Amino acid sequence: MKRISRRNFLKVAGVGAAALGLAACGGSKSGSTAASGTASSAAGSSTGSVNTAGFTVQYGSNPETLDPALNSAVDGGNTIITVFEPLLIINENNEAVPGQAESWTTSEDGLTWTFTMRDGLKWSDGSELNAKDFEYSFKRMADPDTAAPYAETCLGMIDGFEEAAGFPDADGNPTVEPNLDALNVKASDDGKTLTIVLGYPCSYFDKIAAFAAMSPVQKATVEANGDAWCTSPDTYVCNGPYMITEWTPSERIVLTKNPNYVGGWDNSKIVSDSITLLLLEDSSASFAAYNSGEAVLIKDVPTDEIPSLTKAEDGGDFYVDTILGTYYVSLNLKRDAFKDAKVRKALSLAIDRDYVANTIMQGTYSTADSIVGPGIVDEKGYFHDNGNAPYISADYEANLAEAKKLLAEAGYPNGEGYPTIEYSCNDAGYHVPLAEYLQQAWGDLGITLTISKMEWSSFTAARRAGEYDVARNGWVMDYNDPSNMLDLFCSGNGNNDGKYSNPEFDAAIDASLVADSAEHFAQLHKAEDILMEDMGCLPIAYYNEYWLQSSSLKGTWHSPYGYWYLQYGYIEE
Numbered sequence: 001m002k003r004i005s006r007r008n009f010l011k012v013a014g015v016g017a018a019a020l021g022l023a024a025c026g027g028s029k030s031g032s033t034a035a036s037g038t039a040s041s042a043a044g045s046s047t048g049s050v051n052t053a054g055f056t057v058q059y060g061s062n063p064e065t066l067d068p069a070l071n072s073a074v075d076g077g078n079t080i081i082t083v084f085e086p087l088l089i090i091n092e093n094n095e096a097v098p099g100q101a102e103s104w105t106t107s108e109d110g111l112t113w114t115f116t117m118r119d120g121l122k123w124s125d126g127s128e129l130n131a132k133d134f135e136y137s138f139k140r141m142a143d144p145d146t147a148a149p150y151a152e153t154c155l156g157m158i159d160g161f162e163e164a165a166g167f168p169d170a171d172g173n174p175t176v177e178p179n180l181d182a183l184n185v186k187a188s189d190d191g192k193t194l195t196i197v198l199g200y201p202c203s204y205f206d207k208i209a210a211f212a213a214m215s216p217v218q219k220a221t222v223e224a225n226g227d228a229w230c231t232s233p234d235t236y237v238c239n240g241p242y243m244i245t246e247w248t249p250s251e252r253i254v255l256t257k258n259p260n261y262v263g264g265w266d267n268s269k270i271v272s273d274s275i276t277l278l279l280l281e282d283s284s285a286s287f288a289a290y291n292s293g294e295a296v297l298i299k300d301v302p303t304d305e306i307p308s309l310t311k312a313e314d315g316g317d318f319y320v321d322t323i324l325g326t327y328y329v330s331l332n333l334k335r336d337a338f339k340d341a342k343v344r345k346a347l348s349l350a351i352d353r354d355y356v357a358n359t360i361m362q363g364t365y366s367t368a369d370s371i372v373g374p375g376i377v378d379e380k381g382y383f384h385d386n387g388n389a390p391y392i393s394a395d396y397e398a399n400l401a402e403a404k405k406l407l408a409e410a411g412y413p414n415g416e417g418y419p420t421i422e423y424s425c426n427d428a429g430y431h432v433p434l435a436e437y438l439q440q441a442w443g444d445l446g447i448t449l450t451i452s453k454m455e456w457s458s459f460t461a462a463r464r465a466g467e468y469d470v471a472r473n474g475w476v477m478d479y480n481d482p483s484n485m486l487d488l489f490c491s492g493n494g495n496n497d498g499k500y501s502n503p504e505f506d507a508a509i510d511a512s513l514v515a516d517s518a519e520h521f522a523q524l525h526k527a528e529d530i531l532m533e534d535m536g537c538l539p540i541a542y543y544n545e546y547w548l549q550s551s552s553l554k555g556t557w558h559s560p561y562g563y564w565y566l567q568y569g570y571i572e573e
Contacts, residue, residue, distance in 0.1 A: 051571040054274035055553060058289060059299040059564060061281040061428075062249055064457040067230040068215040069141045069148040072495060073460055074476060074562040077212045079277065082255060082566055083238040084215035087115050087134065087194070088206055089264045092557055092565070096206040099264035100129070100216070100239065101194070104209075110201030111159075115194045115209070122260040123218055124243040130191025133216040139180040140222070141213065144168065149464070149494035150213040153478075153487070157208075159184035159199040172492040200513075207479060215239075241265045241567050242275060253277040269555070269568040281455060283428060287548075296550040296571065297564070300428055306362050309548070317548050320364060323560060324477035325543035326373050326485065327365060329438075330498040332469055333536070337419050342410040344535040349403035350441050352396045357541045360437055361430050365541035369394070372482045372528055373542040378521040383482045387525040391532040392539070400444070407445055415446020424452045424468040426459040431472050434540070438470075463497050473497060476543065476562040482524045483512060489536055500536035 060075030068080050089099040098104075101115035121129040141148045142155050142164040155161050163182035166174025184197035198205065208214065218237045221229050229235045233244045241261045246254035255275040261267070280286045283300040290298045301309070301318075310316025331338040331347070338344055353367040366374075369390030376383045393399055404414075412418040423438060425431040432453060439449045449470070454462065463471045475495075478484050487493060490509055491501040505527050512523035531537070545558070555568035 048572045050271065051573050052271045052273055053571075054272045054276065055569060055571050056276040056278060056289075056295045057297040057553075057564070057566065058278040058280050058286045058295050059297070060277075060456065061279050062455065062457045064460045065230060066236070066244075067227075068213050068217060069137070069146055069150075071213065072149040072464070075456070078563050079253065079255075080212045080215060081240075081563055082242050082275065083236075083240040083244060083258075084212070085240045085263045085265075086210055086212070086214040086216070088210040090207075090210050090559065094559060094561075096210045097264060099210065100134075101209075104206065106205075111198045113196045113198070113205055113209075115196070117192055117194070118262055120262050121239070122262060124238050124258050124260055125218075126260050127218075128191075129216065129218075129239055131187035131194035132191045133218065134194050135185050135187040136219045137216040138185045138214070139164065139183050140217070142178075142183050143180055144172075144174050144178055147494075148213065150211070152494065154208055154211055154213050155183065157198050157200055157202045157205070159197045161199070168492060172494060204479065211478070239263070241267075241270050245274075248279075250279055250281075252279055265567050271555075271568070271570045275566055275569065281426075281428065290548050290550075296553040297547065297556070299547050301546060301548055303362065303430060303433070306364065306546070317550060318546065319549060320544055320546045321558070322366075322375070323543045323545050323562070324373070324375050324480065325475055325562075326368055326371055326539055327472070327474040327541045327543055328368070328371065329538040329540060330463070330468075330471045330473040331538065332466055332471075333499050333501070334466055335421075335469055337421055337469065340410045341534050342406040343412070343418075344538075346403040346407040346410070346445060347442060347447075348392065348535050348538045349399040349406070350445050351438070351538065351540065352441065353392070353540060354394065354396065356434060356437065360433050361541060364544050364546050365430075366544065367394075368392075368539035368541050370528065371531060371537065371539050372485050375480075376477065376482050376485070377480055378482065378524075379517040380521075383521065383524070386521075388529055388532075403445060412446070415448075418447050420448040420450060421469040422450045422452050424454060424459065424462065424471040426456045426472075427453045428456070434472065464495075466497070466499060471497065473537070474543065478561060482521070482528070483509070486524055486527050486531070489531055498537055500531070500534070502530060502534060502536070505530045505534075505536075 059078050063076040064073060065071050066076055066079055068084055071077055071080060085099045087099055087101040088096045091097050100117060100121055102118040104113060104115045106113050117131050123129050138155060140146055141151050142161060144165055160182035163179050166176050166178035169175050186195050216239060221235055221237045225235045233247050236244045241258055242255035243258040244253060245256040257270060257273055278289055278295055283302040286298040286300045287302050287305060289295040309318035312319045331344060357365050357367045369392045370384060372383055374382060374384050378386055380386050423435045425435050435451045442449050462468060475485055475488060486509060488495050489500045491506050508523045508527035508530060512520050514520055552571050553569060554572045555570050557565050
């Protein structure tokens with residue numbers, strides 16, 4: 001069997017890969033994810049009058065970044081997919097269809113992908129856009145100076161990526177001078193075609209081409225403004241159906257129809273003049289905005305209001321749906337407090353996950369006994385059912401007794417001598433209630449836990465930088481293959497917030513990069529076994545999404561990978 005380096009190709013072609021969503025998946029502000037299109041309706045199907053003035057929604061607070069290459073959160077991704085457009089887009093059926101590219105071909109060996117651009121493409125400022133902008137953007141993303149968290153995931157299968165990134169070491173740092181021109185992405189002289197050569201066949205590269213991070217950025221604007229280019233409407237040049245025309249931090253972002261838009265979305269269905277995004281951190285404020293009619297959709301619903309809400313299936317406006325993703329707790333493994341696996345296991349076993357899911361989270365999430373949750377497929381059916389899960393017993397009393405034993409074996413009987421540790425989270429959804437529960441649960445082990453509440457935009461940056469002891473975390477699947485979850489924990493992965501590193505785990509991931517599906521999944525099962533034996537993270541719950549949506553909002557839909565598609569949205573009166 002042919003094997004390849006993980007850095008040359010991160011995903012295996014044609015192995016259980018369902019639709020790849022556009023999820024930027026380092027967790028959303030609220031910790032909730034996305035649902036199926038249960039609240040959707042097709043634009044143009046209105047039975048009443050259509051108000052085209054616009055509408056207001058809330059799905060997050062201040063985004064950490066709206067640079068497509070740097071974003072790693074669902075909240076930012078929701079905005080990016082509305083104001084930017086990659087080569088391809090994901091439609092209502094989670095299919096990759098033409099976006100900025102009007103068509104594409106794949107060579108017989110699956111290595112060469114050629115995208116033909118639409119005529120008349122423009123940036124929101126009216127200037128010409130062509131394939132050369134995509135070549136620039138992909139090479140910028142590969143550049144280690146950009147520090148794009150999704151670079152390896154999106155570009156790792158492209159020929160020359162390793163050389164372009166400077167042959168990064170286990171920590172992701174280049175070991176030689178990066179050669180961006182080595183990335184085998186080439187625009188034609190006339191800018192009409194973009195040719196991408198892969199190092200290994202990837203049957204779902206079309207889905208990757210539709211990834212939000214693969215959106216183009218305007219070279220002149222980026223180089224003239226540096227990182228500030230994506231912080232102001234004046235410099236935020238984009239190419240999607242909407243553009244940012246107003247941005248008041250901690251208050252709102254206003255999107256207005258892009259008069260220069262040419263692309264894959266049907267212009268006849270883009271009927272609302274504007275979409276206003278309320279940047280609210282406080283769920284009570286979001287709820288008030290919804291009840292007053294200011295917002296017609298809110299993601300952050302006060303948890304104490306949930307028992308009184310009527311679900312959509314019962315005629316109400318409260319939506320709950322399952323999603324492919326896991327809510328987990330990251331331990332900063334660079335800290336001495338967490339270097340002993342017995343300590344990590346003790347912390348995990350002391351958590352009553354049934355209480356968390358069904359009491360704290362009010363049944364909106366499901367208990368997790370592994371990192372790869374239900375619904376993720378392998379060649380025999382469901383990965384979760386065909387491996388060694390559950391890794392965590394449902395017998396909480398027995399777990400707690402084992403936790404106390406392990407902590408004593410690690411040299412901390414009844415927590416004696418163990419340092420005070422801090423839990424970092426943002427103040428939304430169930431994050432603080434969970435932190436307060438962990439304070440009590442780990443207190444039963446004799447461990448003192450303090451809580452640090454941070455604003456969303458600051459929290460994600462601090463977590464990625466390793467500036468924490470313990471932090472809430474989560475991942476929404478980008479596509480239906482367990483590698484998408486497990487790759488997070490590879491040494492040097494840009495989204496490995498806990499800095500987990502185990503050569504045996506990395507070797508299993510590398511060994512999974514084969515075309516043989518049975519071997520692929522066997523190695524991924526081995527990788528999960530290693531991760532859960534190490535307790536390299538603490539799985540807590542499997543995600544569901546919940547939100548409030550007015551019946552007057554039509555034309556929108558939810559993807560199963562984390563996004564609200566608002567392009568065709570409008571208000572029916």
